[in-house]
Amino acid sequence: MRGDLVALGPGLHRLTAHNPGIMTGQGTQSYFIGHQRITLVDPGPDLPDQIPRIRQALDELGACLESIMLTHTHLDHSPAAATLQDMMSVPVLGCPPTDLLRQDTTTHITRILTDGEVLTTECGPLRVIATPGHVGNHLSFYLEERGDVLTGDHVIAGSTVVIIPPSGHMGDYMASLQRLLDTQAHRMLPGHGDPLVPAAPVLEWTLAHRRQRELKVKQVLHGFPGDVAELTPRVYDDVPAQLHPVAQFSLLAHLLWLQEQGLAQHDAQGIWILT
Numbered sequence: 001m002r003g004d005l006v007a008l009g010p011g012l013h014r015l016t017a018h019n020p021g022i023m024t025g026q027g028t029q030s031y032f033i034g035h036q037r038i039t040l041v042d043p044g045p046d047l048p049d050q051i052p053r054i055r056q057a058l059d060e061l062g063a064c065l066e067s068i069m070l071t072h073t074h075l076d077h078s079p080a081a082a083t084l085q086d087m088m089s090v091p092v093l094g095c096p097p098t099d100l101l102r103q104d105t106t107t108h109i110t111r112i113l114t115d116g117e118v119l120t121t122e123c124g125p126l127r128v129i130a131t132p133g134h135v136g137n138h139l140s141f142y143l144e145e146r147g148d149v150l151t152g153d154h155v156i157a158g159s160t161v162v163i164i165p166p167s168g169h170m171g172d173y174m175a176s177l178q179r180l181l182d183t184q185a186h187r188m189l190p191g192h193g194d195p196l197v198p199a200a201p202v203l204e205w206t207l208a209h210r211r212q213r214e215l216k217v218k219q220v221l222h223g224f225p226g227d228v229a230e231l232t233p234r235v236y237d238d239v240p241a242q243l244h245p246v247a248q249f250s251l252l253a254h255l256l257w258l259q260e261q262g263l264a265q266h267d268a269q270g271i272w273i274l275t
């Protein structure tokens with residue numbers, strides 16, 4: 001078990017959960033912020049070895065757990081918080097989910113974080129940045145003096161993220177990307193995968209990629225009105241078919257965002273057309 005922690009800088013470490021998969025990459029990343037009093041961001045999934053591994057990591061650091069912060073409450077990010085909360089009586093800070101799709105309902109959030117508030121950590125001030133889009137209750141955490149921003153599932157390494165309506169929203173997602181860009185953070189520490197550095201080109205690429213996908217949605221709709229299942233293989237013909245069931249969520253988010261902008265609509269049968 002020793003050696004599971006990866007150092008990312010003074011007082012900053014990560015632990016990768018044993019939940020690799022198509023949606024989780026090499027596994028969910030938990031981040032340990034601090035030297036003696038740890039702020040733990042995203043304690044991870046409810047796996048039998050997750051709590052022992054977190055306790056082992058704290059022992060290796062010679063530190064105690066002071067608080068838990070959640071980027072969001074998907075099942076691969078937050079359920080371990082419930083056990084740690086009972087075991088160590090630590091506060092859990094984050095935002096509760098606004099829907100129940102693949103959401104953790106076991107963790108009790110003891111304090112709701114608000115956009116812009118600044119918390120104190122042993123690695124300096126940590127600013128809460130609301131980054132809705134992937135889901136509505138998503139937060140990113142910016143260690144301002146380090147130039148590091150913890151991005152949860154807002155930006156991940158190795159793939160684009162899924163936008164999951166109804167709480168996920170493509171317009172919000174784009175605006176949240178711009179908010180992160182505006183921080184001028186140097187490095188992004190994602191919920192899946194390795195650090196992304198420098199951050200700005202990755203954010204700019206992601207924004208451009210989403211705009212390109214929106215254009216593709218419009219081009220496909222122009223020649224082929226259809227429902228979400230029919231449109232998915234055409235809009236995502238550059239993506240392996242095994243990912244199409246997941247891509248349907250993001251396609252729906254694109255269509256709903258076009259509808260909000262008055263650019264598309266659907267009939268009672270769910271057939272989408274350009275307006």
Ligand SMILES: [Zn+2]
Pocket residue numbers: 072074134153
């Ligand atoms: Zn997620």
